[in-house]
Amino acid sequence: MDVEAFEKRISQYLKKSKEEQVLYFAWHCAVRALPFLSVEGSFAYWEKQERQQFLYTIFSTLDKNIWAILQRKEEGFSDLSDIAVEDTEGLAFTVHRNTVAYAVFAVADAVYSLLDRYYAVYAATDLIYAAENYWGMQPDFTSLLLRDLRGLKIPGTVKVQELQKRYDKLWVTWEKALQDEDCAYWGRLYRNIYRNGFTFDPEALKRRLSVPKEIREQGAAAVGHYLEELEKQGAIQFNEARIIILGDKGAGKTSLARRLIDPKAPMTEENESTAGVDTLLWEIEKQNVNVHIWDFAGHTVTHAVHQFFLSEHCLYIIVYDGRTEGRNRLEYWLNHMTNYGEDSEAIILVNERDRHRVDIPINSLKEQYPIAAFYSFSIRDNVAGLTDFREFVVNYINSHPSWNNQEIPQNYYKVKEELEEYFIPSDPVKKKEHITKSEFKAIARKYNVQNTEILLKNLHALGISLWYKDMEEFDTLVLNPEWISQGVYKVINWVHQEQRYSLTLKDFEKVFREETDRYPIEKHSFIFKLMIFYELAYETKEGGCLIIPHLLQEDRPAHLPDFPIGNSLMLQYRSEQPLPPDTVSRFIVRHNREIKQEKGFYQVWRYGAILEDGSGTIALVREEDRTISVSVKGFQKTAYLTALRKTLNEIFSSYKTRQPELRYAIKIFGEISGKENNILWLTDKKIFNHAQDKVPYYDDIRQQNIDMDKYVVNYNINAENIIGGKGVLINKSVRNNFNFYDCNIRVQGCLNDLAQLLNEKGKKEEAREFEALAGILEKAEQYKTPEEMKKKGVLNRLKRLIEELGNPDSHLSKIVGGVKAGLDIVRDIVKGYNDLARWVGLD
Ligand SMILES: Nc1nc2c(ncn2[C@@H]2O[C@H](COP(=O)(O)OP(=O)(O)OP(=O)(O)O)[C@@H](O)[C@H]2O)c(=O)[nH]1
Ligand SMILES: [Mg+2]
Known part of the structure; x- marks a missing residue:
């Protein structure tokens, strides 16, 4: 059976099926597609460090998908489709192997089917394409899937048929490949789902969905181990919530x-x-x-450090001094929250002093930020205000069980309790802020914990006790996270007070002079290394000295190198929101070995640096007004730009707020003066898509076509280094994201407008031609798929009309050219036609 015929049969069958059946069927296809991900025996097509996260994206998408089917709550569906676009589809582009890409698409299609049932058909065809691609021939999947479908009338009763042996073999490879990634849990889970006729345990599903974020972030293996532990040990409630208080110095x-x-x-x-x-x-x-309340300093030198202690699912309280004017400071702190707080919400409290009332544009702020409440009263004098506020906070915490009632495995809980015995803040004897690994192991043994490494990692992720794997040599498990944060802030404050930007290990003795008990000499190098680990500072080449970039002088050097536009590459990251205070300093830390020296001075300042790659290629990276710009010249400019961009993309993707726009300098117009307004800047997506589609970019202002191929090469732009990295609108996504309905309506509108203009001019006959076409397009509104549209040949008529209009000698083009704005409308029609044609696949 050919795929088209199969698609037709499936879609006919699905038309008769209940919604639930259709959705289950799509999920089946996604599950069936899984083993095609490991056809090569491994997942080596993904970089090692990304593999865990990518695998988890697939697994969590499947879980959310099945969960949504069970719940069938409409409002959740659109969120899920976002997940599919952003995560899963984006993933498909990270693999170049077609078999694998099709398998990932099948997963994405299954999620889409929640929104549009027709995607169940795509889920099936993508599965078949994956199989065909791999085996090089049509497998028997078609009849298999049809059988699945029939079985679905009674969910959970699908019999696993005598499958092709080779497909069964794939499941064995799949399980093995997952074991190699330390993901035996997932291998087992899906083998069982598959073997047992696609049945699954809803309780286990719920557990999978409520794994703490910090553990999910570590990827598939970590989640698997955690779940194994939960299943083995049983769960216990971990009632801990966190409040983070931010705001300017002295706000209250x-x-x-x-x-x-x-x-x-x-x-x-x-x-x-x-x-x-x-x-x-x-x-x-x-x-x-x-409730753990984290009360942060308002002093500006500390801001770049705060981020390391800000986290997700917390309640943020932003205190605003009622005597200050303007909303900028409020936005500044709200951005801190959105960057590091992910799903967290803020309460804004204006501390009214001297009965002074400020005017805060709270409604417009609410449009942009997740603000749970707004209060205004004096902390010192207004008892009633404070009472209301406290009540709100308590209720808020209770109504967010997802982050305060986390379930953790029982033995974790017991270990946590035992660790707490060591650190009792009020007890001078039992106030141990850190212990050694062997002390920890003794405790873990008491509670039968098999794998102490994993426990250490998970306790760290849950913020219970901190263990830095990379700093094992220091043998320090931190029981009180404050010990670290206060140590780090002490260092920063000391350097700032000394009006310096660097300090040596020896200086630590001065920093901690008054607290030798708490921070003894033997712990100094641990804090030293931690500051490097947190990218707050870098060590000089000679060693033993830390440079803290955000304490460097603010002003740039008097002379910056020149970047002649024709011979340089230039890009810019532009953000709508204020940039997080550490963006450039993290960048400097990562590239500190490349900082150029001139006359014995390193060319680096608080907001930028001049770098050199070792082969004479020079780069200037600087931050100015919500923009980070990179200019590169020299022999290896493309390679160097690629490396610098990789770092910046990584830093930006670690923030949770909207990603900045990444733009490249394309062409200079007029005289080569280097003036900004002479340069045409285009976004990465635009350049990439034009090159992909082999369509030149049309520059409206200068009215010329510019070929993008050259720029894709010079700037080395590919699907992986597009900012955000995901959801790139190419190939299939173009089809998925293209709103056929809207585009069709737009073209109809243009045709009707033109008809009306012609009618007004008495050109009734010509007008009728446009009206007729608009009518045909109106009928086509009901078509759901490009295939349908293609079959009906709707676009051919439109194409013929456009060709006629394009011919300056034709009767029609003369008439249309004679009406005011006629040609503008024609241009819109052509654009609409191009979009429609691409959707239909008539390039
Ligand atoms: N009159 C009056 N004074 C207040 C009020 N709230 C706070 N203060 C005073 O303002 C000063 C600063 O208050 P803090 O609570 O220490 O401010 P903070 O935001 O923690 O400041 P940093 O820690 O420096 O960032 C203290 O002297 C408080 O007593 C208020 O409602 N009325
Ligand atoms: Mg304070």
């Missing part, structure tokens, strides 16, 4: 933190400014929840 954060815990607590004294971060424990007894 610390006073608020104290009064959340005890409304009668004394206010802070004038000179009691927070140095880095203080943590307080608020035990909400009635609810049995422990």
Whole structure:
């Protein structure tokens, strides 16, 4: 049976089926497609460091898909389709092997089928394409899937037929390949789902979906181990929530933190400014929840450090000093939250002092940021205001069980409790802030923990105790995270006060002079290394000295190298929001070995650096006003630009807010003066898509076509280095994302407009031609697929008309050229036709 005929049969069959059946069928196809991901015996087509995350994307997409089918809640579907586009489809482009790409598409199609049932058909055909691609011939899948479909009338009763042996073999390879990735859990899970006729355990599914984010971020293997542990040990509630308080210096954060815990607590004294971060424990007894309050410093030098201690699923409270004007500071802190807080929401509290009221554009801020509430009162004087506020906070925490009632394996919980015995802040004897690994192992053994490495990793991810694998040599398990944060802030504050930007290991003794018990000499190099690990600082070539880029001088060097436009490559990242305070300094840390020296001075400042790749290629990277620009010249410019872009893409993708726009300098117009407005800048997506589609870019202003091929090569632009990396609108995605309906309506509108103009001019006959075409397109609105559209030949008529209009000698083009705006409308029609034709596949 050919694929087209098969598609037809499936779609006819699905038309008669219940919605649920269709959705299950799509999921079946996705599951059946899985073993095609490992046809090469491994997942080596993905870089090692990405593999875990990519595998987990597939597994979690499948889980969310089946969960949505079970729930059948309409509102959740559109979110899921976003996941499919962004994650799964993006993934398909990371693999160049067709078999694998088709298999990934099948997963994405299954999710899409929630929105548009027809995608169930695509899920099936993509599966068949994967098989065909791999075996080089039509497999028997077609009849197999038809059998699946029939069986689906009663869900869960699909009998696994005598499959082709070679397909069964693929499942063996699949399980083996997953074992090699330390993902035995997933291998087993899907083997069982497949062998047992696509049945699954809804309870286990629920558990999979509620794995803590911190563990999910580690990828498929970590999640698998965690789930194994949960299943083996049983789960226990882990009632911990976190509040993060941010805001400018002196806004009232610390006073608020104290009064959340005890409304009668004394206010802070004038000179009691927070140095880095203080943590307080608020035990909400009635609810049995422990809330950890992290009260951050408002002092600007500390801001770049804060991010390491900001996290997801927290409640952020932003305190705003009622005496300040303007909304910028508020946005600044809200951006901190959106970058590092992921799903977290903020409460804004305007601390009203002296009865002064500020005007905050709260409704417009709400449009842009997740703001849960807005309060305005004096922390010191307004008892009623504070009472309401506390009540809101308590309710908020209770209504977010997903982040305060995390289930963790029982033995983790016991180990956690035991660790807490070591660190009792109020007890001077039992106030151990860190222990050694062997001490930890003894505790773990007590509770029968088999794999202490994994436990260490997971406790770290849950923020219970910190263990840095890369710093094993220091043999330090940190029981009190504050020990690290306060140590780091102390270093930063000391360097700042000394008006320096660097310090040696020896300087640490001065930093911690008054706290030799808490930070003894033997722990100094641990903190030293941690600052490098957090990318807060880099070590000089000579060693033993840390440079902290965000404490460097603000101004750039007097002379910057020249980048003649024709011989240089230039790109820019432009962001709508303020850039996180550490963007450039992290970049500098990563490329510190390449900083150019001139007359004995390193060419680096707080907002940029001049770099050299070792072969004489020079780069200038700098931040100015929400833009980071990179200019490169020299022999290896493409290679060097590629490397620098890779770093910046990585840094940007670590932020959770909207990605910046990445633009490249394409062409200079007019005289080569280097003036910004002479340069045509185009986004990476645009350049890439034009080159892919082999369509030159039409520059409206200068009215000329520009070929993009050259730029794709010079800038080495490919699907992987497009900013955001995912959801690139190419090939199949163009089809999926293209809104046929809207485009069709637009073209109809143009045709009717033109008809009306012609009618007004008395050109009734010509007008009728346009009206007729609009009518045909109107009928085509009901067509759901490009295939249908192609079959009906709708576009051929439109094409003939366009050809006629394109011929300056034709009667029609003369008439149309005679009406005002006629040619403009024709241009829109041509554009619409091109889009439609691409969708239909009539390039
Ligand atoms: N009059 C008045 N003073 C207040 C109010 N809230 C805070 N203060 C005072 O303002 C000063 C700063 O308050 P803190 O709570 O320490 O401010 P902070 O935001 O923690 O400041 P940093 O830690 O430096 O970032 C202290 O002297 C407080 O007593 C208020 O509502 N009214
Ligand atoms: Mg404070």
